[in-house]
Amino acid sequence: MNDTTKQITYLGAALKAPRISEAATRLADQARDNNWSFEDYLAAVLEREVSARDASGAQLRVRAAGFPAVKTIDDFNFDMQPAIRSQITALTSGAWLTEARNIVLLGPPGTGKTHLATALGVQACHLGRRVLFATATDWITRLAAAHQTGRLPAELARLRGYPLIIIDEVGYLPFEQDAANLFFQLVTTRYEHASIILTSNLPFSAWGAVFGDQAVAAAMIDRIVHHADVIVLKGASYRLKGHDIDPLPSIKAQQVAN
Numbered sequence: 001m002n003d004t005t006k007q008i009t010y011l012g013a014a015l016k017a018p019r020i021s022e023a024a025t026r027l028a029d030q031a032r033d034n035n036w037s038f039e040d041y042l043a044a045v046l047e048r049e050v051s052a053r054d055a056s057g058a059q060l061r062v063r064a065a066g067f068p069a070v071k072t073i074d075d076f077n078f079d080m081q082p083a084i085r086s087q088i089t090a091l092t093s094g095a096w097l098t099e100a101r102n103i104v105l106l107g108p109p110g111t112g113k114t115h116l117a118t119a120l121g122v123q124a125c126h127l128g129r130r131v132l133f134a135t136a137t138d139w140i141t142r143l144a145a146a147h148q149t150g151r152l153p154a155e156l157a158r159l160r161g162y163p164l165i166i167i168d169e170v171g172y173l174p175f176e177q178d179a180a181n182l183f184f185q186l187v188t189t190r191y192e193h194a195s196i197i198l199t200s201n202l203p204f205s206a207w208g209a210v211f212g213d214q215a216v217a218a219a220m221i222d223r224i225v226h227h228a229d230v231i232v233l234k235g236a237s238y239r240l241k242g243h244d245i246d247p248l249p250s251i252k253a254q255q256v257a258n
């Protein structure tokens with residue numbers, strides 16, 4: 001190692017940019033072979049550091065988000081849901097995050113709601129956004145804990161700092177009135193400021209029963225859907241694919257009987 005290389009290693013460490021020293025020597029040979037300008041060489045070296053930082057930042061954000069499993073849009077088989085392919089493709093630019101728009105995924109169990117919510121969340125992490133994922137029940141538990149200790153406003157303000165939160169499984173369990181109220185506040189503090197992805201197995205018309213109050217449900221749906229893409233998934237559960245299991249035999253039997 002010559003003196004200049006040693007100095008570059010030292011300076012890279014001092015800048016906490018270890019990839020600079022790694023790239024500097026390697027790219028210098030390439031630069032000499034290809035007659036790069038000094039500027040081209042410097043840009044190439046700095047670019048290595050920046051892209052490595054972005055990648056490790058994205059990894060940290062994915063880990064911090066609390067996804068139940070990491071899924072991607074590439075993993076999603078659109079042949080199962082052909083109607084939504086163009087809608088999802090249009091979202092991959094990430095413009096919806098900049099505009100603080102919401103995404104609502106509706107459909108029966110096993111049709112890919114959690115998968116797509118996660119995949120869009122993972123993509124947001126790669127676009128530099130911090131994300132938090134939890135089920136509706138978990139969000140209520142967290143907010144109720146904050147409320148009990150007088151920290152609700154602070155907690156809502158903290159959450160507002162996240163450009164995206166994902167609320168999975170709205171509708172699996174009905175909310176008590178206090179819980180519905182907390183949920184309403186979560187939605188209101190984010191309105192036109194930061195994005196929400198929300199999934200539900202129920203159509204909007206059934207949300208009144210979930211929130212125990214038609215007026216609260218209507219006000220909430222209004223705020224969520226005002227700037228939102230609503231994506232409706234259809235068909236049989238992917239989980240049961242190839243198992244030849246009828247998930248609701250009793251209902252079918254009843255229909256046949258009628």
Ligand code: ADP
Nearest residue numbers: 075076077080109110111112113114115238239
């Ligand atoms: P939901 O949240 O609608 O109940 P999930 O998103 O949890 O359904 O999907 C259930 C399982 O099936 C997950 O492992 C998911 O990755 C997978 N899955 C669902 N739909 C698809 C699809 N179209 N392509 C690939 N995997 C899918």
Ligand code: MG
Nearest residue numbers: 113114168169
């Ligand atoms: Mg799910």
